[in-house]
Amino acid sequence: MVKLNVEIIWSKLLDILKEQLTSLSYNTWFKETELYKLNNGKAYIIVPMIVHKKHISDNFSEILSSILFDITNTNYDLVFLLKEEIEEEEEKNNSNIISNNNRDSTNNRVESNLNKNYNFDNFIVGNENKFAHAAALSVAENPGKIYNPLFLYGNSGVGKTHLMHAIGNYIQNNSNKKVLYVTSEQFIDEFVKSNRKDESGTNFSYVEFFKDKYRNIDVLIIDDIQYLGGAQQSQQEFFHTFNNLFNDSKQIIVSSDRSPDDLKQLADRLRTRFSWGLRVNISPPDYNLRRDILKKKIIAGEFEKDIPDDVIDYIATNIGPDVRHLEGAITRLIAYSTIMGGEKINLDLAIEALKDFNSMGIIEKNDVHRIQKIVSEYFQISVEDIRSKKRSSNISFPRQIAMYLCRTMTNESFPKIGIEFGGKDHSTVMHSVEKIEQEIRENKDLANTIEKLKNDIGVV
Numbered sequence: 075m076v077k078l079n080v081e082i083i084w085s086k087l088l089d090i091l092k093e094q095l096t097s098l099s100y101n102t103w104f105k106e107t108e109l110y111k112l113n114n115g116k117a118y119i120i121v122p123m124i125v126h127k128k129h130i131s132d133n134f135s136e137i138l139s140s141i142l143f144d145i146t147n148t149n150y151d152l153v154f155l156l157k158e159e160i161e162e163e164e165e166k167n168n169s170n171i172i173s174n175n176n177r178d179s180t181n182n183r184v185e186s187n188l189n190k191n192y193n194f195d196n197f198i199v200g201n202e203n204k205f206a207h208a209a210a211l212s213v214a215e216n217p218g219k220i221y222n223p224l225f226l227y228g229n230s231g232v233g234k235t236h237l238m239h240a241i242g243n244y245i246q247n248n249s250n251k252k253v254l255y256v257t258s259e260q261f262i263d264e265f266v267k268s269n270r271k272d273e274s275g276t277n278f279s280y281v282e283f284f285k286d287k288y289r290n291i292d293v294l295i296i297d298d299i300q301y302l303g304g305a306q307q308s309q310q311e312f313f314h315t316f317n318n319l320f321n322d323s324k325q326i327i328v329s330s331d332r333s334p335d336d337l338k339q340l341a342d343r344l345r346t347r348f349s350w351g352l353r354v355n356i357s358p359p360d361y362n363l364r365r366d367i368l369k370k371k372i373i374a375g376e377f378e379k380d381i382p383d384d385v386i387d388y389i390a391t392n393i394g395p396d397v398r399h400l401e402g403a404i405t406r407l408i409a410y411s412t413i414m415g416g417e418k419i420n421l422d423l424a425i426e427a428l429k430d431f432n433s434m435g436i437i438e439k440n441d442v443h444r445i446q447k448i449v450s451e452y453f454q455i456s457v458e459d460i461r462s463k464k465r466s467s468n469i470s471f472p473r474q475i476a477m478y479l480c481r482t483m484t485n486e487s488f489p490k491i492g493i494e495f496g497g498k499d500h501s502t503v504m505h506s507v508e509k510i511e512q513e514i515r516e517n518k519d520l521a522n523t524i525e526k527l528k529n530d531i532g533v534v
Contacts (some may be wrong), residue, residue, distance in 0.1 A: 082296035084109035087141050093129065094137065103130055115250040115292060117150035120157055127154040148249045149217065168395050185244060187255040192239035198370050200363030203233055206354045211239040217251060217293055217325035221352040223316075224306060226329045228356035231396025234329040238295045239326060243464060251292035258301040261288075261310045279509075289318045293325040299348075300330045303339025313344055320347070359397070361490075364390040368400055381407070385424045387493050401430055421497040441484045442494045447478040448530050452523075461496040478510035479527060 087109075103126060108116040118140075130138075136151055142150055148356070172413070194214075199207050208225060209468070213224050224241075226234045242253040256264075268284035272388050288294065302309055314486040319326055323466055330337060333355065334348040346409075359367060368386050386408075410417050410427035443457075450457045455471040460473050473495065479492045490498035514521045 076437075077285060080109050080111060083112075083145055086145050086166045088140070090141050091137070091145075103134070110155065112148075112150060115149070115252075116153050118153045118155055120160070121154050122156075127156075130154060130415060145196065146382055149251070150249075152165060186242060186253045187408040188242045188253065189239045190243060190247065190304070190457050192236045193243050196370070197233065197236055197240055198363065198367045200366065202357040202359055202363060206233070206237060206356045209352055210241050213327065214241045214248075217249075221243055222320065222323075223348060223351040225334060225351065225353045226327070226356060227331065227333050227353070229358055229396065230331060231398040232356045232358055233397065234356060235297055238297060238327055238329055242293060242295050242336070245293055245325075252290070252291040253295065254288070254291045257297045258299050261296060261312065262302065262305050265311050271364055285315075286358065287328060288315045290323065291319075293327070293328045294319055294527040297329050298331070299328050299340075300332065300337055303337065307328075309344060311343055313341065313347075316344070317346055320350075326351075345493075347369035355409045361390055364393075364400060367397055368404065371401060371404060381419055384419070384493065384497070386419060387490070388424050388497060389428065391490070391493050397512050425497055440478050442486060442491065445479050445483065445531055446476050448495070449527060452527060452530070461494070463511045474506035474510055474528070475524070477506040477525070479531065481507045483528065483531060 084107075088104060088107075091104060095104075106122045107126075107130075108120040108524045110120050112118075121130060121132075131152070138152060139150065142148075186502055194207070194211060195202075195318060195371070197207060207223060208223060210226075226237060239255065242255050244249050246253050254381055261420060264284060264287075268281050277491075296312075302312060316326060326333050328348060334340075334353060337345055337348075347405075365386060372381055372386075375439055389400065389407075391402050393399050407419060407424055407427050411417050411423060414423075416422055446457050446460050449472055450460050453468070455469055455472060459469050460476055462469070464470070480486060481488070486494075488503045492498040492500050492503045510520075514524060
């Protein structure tokens with residue numbers, strides 16, 4: 075049955091190839107070829123003479139790989155063999171099998187360590203990560219051929235790990251390639267263990283297993299490479315592992331919290347190699363992307379309680395710049411509602427439940443928050459006061475000024491500004507803006523104060 079399938083695949087390939095080549099070229103180079111087998115990510119092709127090996131490899135490898143992928147939906151490395159080499163190849167494979175069987179059976183099974191829950195389908199794409207998403211998908215579709223290595227960097231929680239697992243899962247689901255995901259801490263730990271002595275008084279067996287694990291793979295994904303900085307011997311071993319994989323056109327994917335140029339504790343030769351391929355910076359998600367992420371998380375979580383849009387807007391506006399903060403906020407809100415007797419989730423409940431998150435999670439680069447901070451400092455009140463429901467004149471008047479500045483110096487809508495100020499209604503914001511506009515025309519001192527605040531705020 076396997077032989078029949080191989081024959082069918084090759085017959086289809088030759089039919090397609092015949093249409094794309096001249097009859098002279100096809101008859102000279104492909105008429106007497108056969109597909110021997112597909113095994114471990116490789117397509118073994120029988121050719122009649124040595125000259126066919128080089129010519130087909132040099133001139134037709136790309137088109138053969140492309141057609142083979144269209145037929146099988148799998149990427150294969152091409153291996154060209156003469157008929158007399160088949161027996162030698164089989165003997166080599168048999169000896170490898172015997173060798174592998176003699177090893178400890180636990181050492182023979184190397185897990186990919188991939189999280190199956192991370193894939194391209196559930197990765198939310200926005201302006202800040204769309205380039206990273208496109209690059210990751212390109213690598214997944216063509217491992218080892220473009221963007222090698224792929225270096226993803228950015229703050230914690232922006233989606234680097236999700237993309238790395240998505241690449242690995244895609245490759246595993248669409249090919250026979252071996253994928254390995256590890257953190258740099260795992261790499262260091264295993265390298266250190268490989269230097270211990272076994273029962274024979276040497277470390278040969280451990281070293282052999284370590285090198286086999288990390289070099290006999292098709293895709294190496296290593297997370298948080300910055301933690302390799304303090305481990306000089308591990309760096310050296312990773313350098314050799316990198317070279318071995320790269321020279322064999324195996325895909326390498328690396329992530330870090332900073333760019334290669336800023337990894338000063340890593341050896342120059344490593345940082346240089348990280349720049350050979352494609353470096354992609356992933357920025358923290360903006361408001362719209364945070365909102366989309368929240369909605370996706372809520373739907374995926376299948377929560378019994380409804381979470382209104384204004385609550386989603388409030389969380390997207392006020393809770394930290396990364397996915398983990400957003401997930402934590404949803405969990406906290408659901409738990410708070412349950413503990414409080416199953417109260418219905420609304421904006422007031424969310425503000426109360428997440429007040430601690432607000433103090434930790436406000437995004438300093440947010441224009442509205444910056445305006446609130448500068449206005450609060452000018453009038454010597456706290457940001458919490460300006461966002462509160464307090465109505466005393468020493469707080470409400472600065473709040474109205476801040477709302478006016480937010481409306482005139484940013485592109486935010488009245489409802490969005492209202493959410494930023496503790497969940498105020500959009501009509502309250504409109505009234506505040508109109509009131510300050512009127513008073514500026516009548517009060518020169520206030521007009522001067524507004525101009526000073528605008529100068530302090532600068533261009534936003």
